[in-house]
Amino acid sequence: MKKLITALGVALSLGLSASALAKDSVKVGFVYVSPIGEAGWTYTHDVSRHYLEEKFGEKIETTFVESVPEGADAERVITQLAKSGHDLIFTTSFGYMNPTIKVAKRFPNVKFEHATGYKRAKNVGTYFDRIYEGRYLTGVIAGHMSKSDSIGYIAAFPIPEVIRGINAFTLGLRSVKPNAKVKVVWVNSWFDPGKEREAADSLIDQGVDIITQHTDSPAPLQAAEAAGIYAIGYHSDMSGYGKKAHLTAPVHHWDEFYAQRVQQVLDDEWQSQDVWKGIDAGMTRLAPLSKDIPANVVAEIDALSAKIANGEFHPFSGPIKNQQGELVTKAGQTIDDKTLLGMDFYVEGVEGQLK
Secondary structure, X not given: OHHHHXXXXXXXXXXXXXXXXXXXXXXXXXXXXXXXXXXXXXXXXXXXXXXXXXXXXHHEEEEEEOOOOOOHHHHHHHHHHHHOOOOEEEEOOHHHHHHHHHHHHHOOOOEEEEEOOOOOEOOEEEEEEOHHHHHHHHHHHHHHHOOXXXXXXEXXXXXXXXXXXXXHHHHHHHHXXXXXXXXXXXXXXXXXXXXXXXXXXXXXXXXXXXXXXXXXXXHHHHHHHXXXXXXXXXXXXXXXXXXXXXXXXXXXXXXXXXXXXHHHHHOOOOOOOEEEEOHHHOOEEEOOOOOOOOHXXXXXXXXXXXXXXXXOOOOOEOOEEEOOOOEEEOOOOEOOHHHHHOOOOXXXXXXXXXX
């Protein structure tokens, strides 16, 4: 042991601390809030888990636990992963935030990455993509494709992330159809196909001709397909569940971010960060556009996407009014990140109560 300590001291004195402390391999765990399936939020993370295995080969071992409820069960699962030799753990749901922070305090040598949260620690980083950019673009598409000017939106929980998406979509929609309305139904679940289908059917009965969602299952898309109307998926390309209905979807792309964080652990260079990137970094994308979308609309979306990527346009640029018609952002101004991250109001054009 004395020789080992002496050797390490020599390495440090020679400025070789990074190589001396670098790992030959890494064990990475993932905690998922819903089943992996073939579409949706959890599916996107698991696609990137497989990408890591392909990229790092024998240098990485990955594990996952799916359908973990937020709360006490999450703390138990995260603790078990930390105890079983994982070097890096991705906790991939907003409700995992407090359990992640709690477990991280007990395992200071384990690195944690929490998706969509805002609490960090020395060994806890946070990350998300600016999916609201894609939401805005899909709102523009809905504005061009809707005939009734009434859109249905199935939402999970009334937290800033979801509210921000509703508002971005509505702003995009009303940039094309200034009087269009977005009807919101809350299902109070990230993944509940039965509730999501029931909400979609209810909105269709109210006369909406496009359905979109901030939930994990393809049930809303399937309802739209059955009703003969359009739908916009979420998280991943959901076209396989409704080829006639599916217009596109805002999609998360985690591959490069996950690979970067794993490499940093291998190199002993990982540090807690708050990462929030969008179209410019390729972290937010759109699924392939339906052939039903006219060529001029496709060109408009391409141009808008380029402007968002280069900073020429921001989806939350003023003037913006709230649901009560009060001006909240003047022309020439943009809602800042702090307000976006804590967004707790509807913009003009959203119907329903925020609760």
